[in-house]
Amino acid sequence: MRAAKHTDDPRMNHLLAALPGDEFDRLKTDLEPVSLALGKVIYESGEQLEYIYFPTTAIISLLYIMENGSTAEIGMAGNDGLVGIALFMGGSTTPNRAVVQSAGNAFRLRSKALLDEFQKSGEFHDILLRYTQYLMTQISQTAACNRLHSVEQRLCRWLLNTHDLLQTNKLIMTHDLIANMLGVRREGVSIAAGNLQREELIKYVRGTITIFDRKGLESITCECYKVVKEEYDRLLGKYISKNS
Amino acid sequence: MRAAKHTDDPRMNHLLAALPGDEFDRLKTDLEPVSLALGKVIYESGEQLEYIYFPTTAIISLLYIMENGSTAEIGMAGNDGLVGIALFMGGSTTPNRAVVQSAGNAFRLRSKALLDEFQKSGEFHDILLRYTQYLMTQISQTAACNRLHSVEQRLCRWLLNTHDLLQTNKLIMTHDLIANMLGVRREGVSIAAGNLQREELIKYVRGTITIFDRKGLESITCECYKVVKEEYDRLLGKYISKNS
DNA sequence: ACCCATCTGAGCGATAACTCACATAACGTT
DNA sequence: AACGTTATGTGAGTTATCGCTCAGATGGGT
Numbered sequence: 125m126r127a128a129k130h131t132d133d134p135r136m137n138h139l140l141a142a143l144p145g146d147e148f149d150r151l152k153t154d155l156e157p158v159s160l161a162l163g164k165v166i167y168e169s170g171e172q173l174e175y176i177y178f179p180t181t182a183i184i185s186l187l188y189i190m191e192n193g194s195t196a197e198i199g200m201a202g203n204d205g206l207v208g209i210a211l212f213m214g215g216s217t218t219p220n221r222a223v224v225q226s227a228g229n230a231f232r233l234r235s236k237a238l239l240d241e242f243q244k245s246g247e248f249h250d251i252l253l254r255y256t257q258y259l260m261t262q263i264s265q266t267a268a269c270n271r272l273h274s275v276e277q278r279l280c281r282w283l284l285n286t287h288d289l290l291q292t293n294k295l296i297m298t299h300d301l302i303a304n305m306l307g308v309r310r311e312g313v314s315i316a317a318g319n320l321q322r323e324e325l326i327k328y329v330r331g332t333i334t335i336f337d338r339k340g341l342e343s344i345t346c347e348c349y350k351v352v353k354e355e356y357d358r359l360l361g362k363y364i365s366k367n368s
Numbered sequence: 369m370r371a372a373k374h375t376d377d378p379r380m381n382h383l384l385a386a387l388p389g390d391e392f393d394r395l396k397t398d399l400e401p402v403s404l405a406l407g408k409v410i411y412e413s414g415e416q417l418e419y420i421y422f423p424t425t426a427i428i429s430l431l432y433i434m435e436n437g438s439t440a441e442i443g444m445a446g447n448d449g450l451v452g453i454a455l456f457m458g459g460s461t462t463p464n465r466a467v468v469q470s471a472g473n474a475f476r477l478r479s480k481a482l483l484d485e486f487q488k489s490g491e492f493h494d495i496l497l498r499y500t501q502y503l504m505t506q507i508s509q510t511a512a513c514n515r516l517h518s519v520e521q522r523l524c525r526w527l528l529n530t531h532d533l534l535q536t537n538k539l540i541m542t543h544d545l546i547a548n549m550l551g552v553r554r555e556g557v558s559i560a561a562g563n564l565q566r567e568e569l570i571k572y573v574r575g576t577i578t579i580f581d582r583k584g585l586e587s588i589t590c591e592c593y594k595v596v597k598e599e600y601d602r603l604l605g606k607y608i609s610k611n612s
Numbered sequence: 613a614c615c616c617a618t619c620t621g622a623g624c625g626a627t628a629a630c631t632c633a634c635a636t637a638a639c640g641t642t
Numbered sequence: 643a644a645c646g647t648t649a650t651g652t653g654a655g656t657t658a659t660c661g662c663t664c665a666g667a668t669g670g671g672t
Contacts, residue, residue: 188512191591196512213501214494215603219595220508245489250458253497257457260504264464267511268432268440271551275629298649307515309630314650330638330649347435351463359459518658542619553660558620574619574668 128159130229136180137203137231139251142363147241147248154237159229160184162296166207166222173217175232176208182228183289185305187221196270196307197282199262200225202289204356209256211235212242225305226290226297247363254359261355269348275308276316280345282306283326287335288353295333320344372403374473380424381447381475383495386607391485391492398481403473404428406540410451410466417461419476420452426472427533429549431465440514440551441526443506444469446533448600453500455479456486469549470534470541491607498603505599513592514551520560522550524589527570531579532597539577564588 134155135141140148156175160166160182167173169189177184183202187195198220201207210218241248269278282305286295299313306313317333320326325340326333335341342349378399379385384392400419404410404426411417413433421428427446431439442464445451454462485492513522526549530539543557550557561577564570569584570577579585586593 186508188508190512190516194516196515198508198511209504210501212497213504214498215501218501218508219505219599243489245487253456254458256500256504257454257459257462260453260457260500260507261463263504263507263511264430264432264442264462267442267507267514268434268551270511271440271514272434272438300649307512310650311631311652312629314652315629318651328650355463544619554620555622555661556659558622562621572620 130157130159130180132157132180132229132231134178134180134231137178137206138360138364139204139206139255140178140231142247142251142360144247147244147246151233151237151241151248154233155231156233157229158232160224160227162224162227164224166224167217169219169221170217173208173211174235176206176211176235176238177222177230177232178206179203179228179230179289181291182224182230183226183286184230185223185225187223187305188219189221194307195304197305198266199259200285200289201259202226204289205255205259206252209252209259211238212252213256225301226286226295251360251363254363258356258359261359262352265348265352269346270307273346273348275306275312276319277344277346278306279313279316280320280341281349283333283335284338284341284345284349285352287338293335295335296331297333298331374401374403374424376401376424376473376475378422378424378475381422381450382604382608383448383450383499384422384475386491386495386604388491391488391490395477395481395485395492398477399475400477401473402476404468404471406468406471408468410468411461413463413465414461417452417455418479420450420455420479420482421466421474421476422450423447423472423474423533425535426468426474427470427530428474429467429469431467431549432463433465438551439548441549442510443503444529444533445503446470448533449499449503450496453496453503455482456496457500469545470530470539495604495607498607502600502603505603506596509592509596513590517590517592519550519552519556520563521588521590523557523560524564524585525593526550527577527579528582528585528589528593529596531582537579539579540575541577542575 166177166184179202183200184207185197186199187197189195207222210216242252299317300310303310303313317328321328325337326335410421410428423446427444428451429441430443431441433439451466454460486496543561544554547554547557561572565572569581570579
């Protein structure tokens with residue numbers, strides 16, 4: 125059984141939690157709980173999507189894969205968002221891959237149920253569009269950040285973003301995987317991570333990174349972290365109940 | 369008079385041309401013709417948008433501006449698209465700047481007229497969302513490209529993209545401006561452009577670049593050019609009459 | 613016809629990041 | 643407890659790009 129069930133409350137996902145009662149009730153029965161293992165490919169580049177995913181505890185990365193196999197992350201989503209915007213934007217697919225970056229749970233919704241509710245043009249519609257704009261901000265910032273900032277700064281940003289979507293301080297994550305996200309070599313991550321460890325901001329052993337000092341990371345990382353975070357609050361804050 | 373009039377046909381813009389007759393007719397009278405000078409700022413980062421712009425002959429760049437003043441282009445739009453998606457996505461603004469990269473004409477539409485038609489959930493709605501997904505592809509590809517490809521390849525891609533939106537082979541454009549788009553130093557652009565000139569793919573003198581050999585540029589540039597172009601056709605091809 | 617602002621070419625040292633190669637360390641399995 | 647696999651550390655050599663500086667070229671304006 126590749127997609128185990130779970131019993132999370134769907135409203136652990138902030139977007140689902142933001143829906144008015146009647147809209148949520150209509151979707152509720154169609155929300156299918158799924159447990160997502162690390163590395164699972166949610167969808168492949170160019171592949172028609174069947175489901176949209178609302179993570180509760182999982183984190184999913186959007187990755188671009190070049191012809192020569194090199195990769196770079198363009199965005200990530202956890203319980204703050206969803207994966208599969210191509211379904212309601214009209215394209216049915218996108219030229220990128222979605223991979224589970226941190227194992228955990230999610231709810232998925234079939235294309236048809238999604239579109240039925242989307243086309244009712246209620247808050248669901250508006251929230252999905254606002255989230256899409258947020259995702260664009262994330263991607264845009266990444267585009268500029270990739271060009272203008274150092275590996276160490278980008279690593280800090282990535283760690284902070286991931287930490288924001290996690291319930292713990294421990295990331296199950298090797299340097300090699302992070303390198304694929306940042307679009308750099310593994311050695312580059314090892315050196316940057318070594319620096320952060322030396323400064324006692326993080327600690328890692330063989331595939332787990334523990335975050336010790338968020339403030340410290342925030343002071344090293346580029347402005348990109350803050351800009352994106354503030355844009356989430358601006359775009360979706362009024363819908364999201366203040367927790368997390 | 370900062371925004372001179374013009375008499376272009378609004379349907380020179382492919383998105384407007386794609387609208388069904390009745391939807392176009394409703395918008396027609398609200399479309400205000402404007403001439404846009406090189407360098408004009410259409411909107412500033414964080415500024416509430418008043419209009420959405422549909423270029424006919426102008427090209428508009430979306431630029432990210434870092435706190436230290438360095439810049440990087442994340443996307444561009446000409447008669448293939450529009451500028452101001454934040455208006456219908458719900459955010460009213462985005463953390464980037466839109467600048468006229470090539471002088472020319474456009475039509476603009478006031479926020480209210482735009483939203484009235486958008487909320488009718490007709491083809492206008494669907495086309496705008498599909499275009500938004502296309503723009504996300506453009507930005508995503510730029511994010512990965514910025515990380516993984518050389519200045520010379522990115523310059524070729526940029527020249528090709530610009531050329532696709534132009535009616536001539538001549539770009540009014542200094543190396544310095546291109547450097548701001550690509551997020552590199554002016555010298556880097558001069559060297560890359562020098563190579564292209566030596567290979568007789570382009571020719572430039574003091575602020576104008578002439579494109580001689582598109583095929584040649586396409587053979588040098590990275591896959592990113594093609595991926596984005598094909599995604600435009602996939603997402604919007606069925607709406608767009610085959611010209612350009 | 614000249615001047616001057618602006619654009620481009622070129623050189624040089626500094627540095628970040630890459631490539632390649634191999635050593636060491638941690639963990640799971642048997 | 644030994645072994646194999648996978649993760650991390652490190653070093654040497656290379657390349658791309660940066661930052662700075664200045665010279666030379668171009669073309670518009672007076």
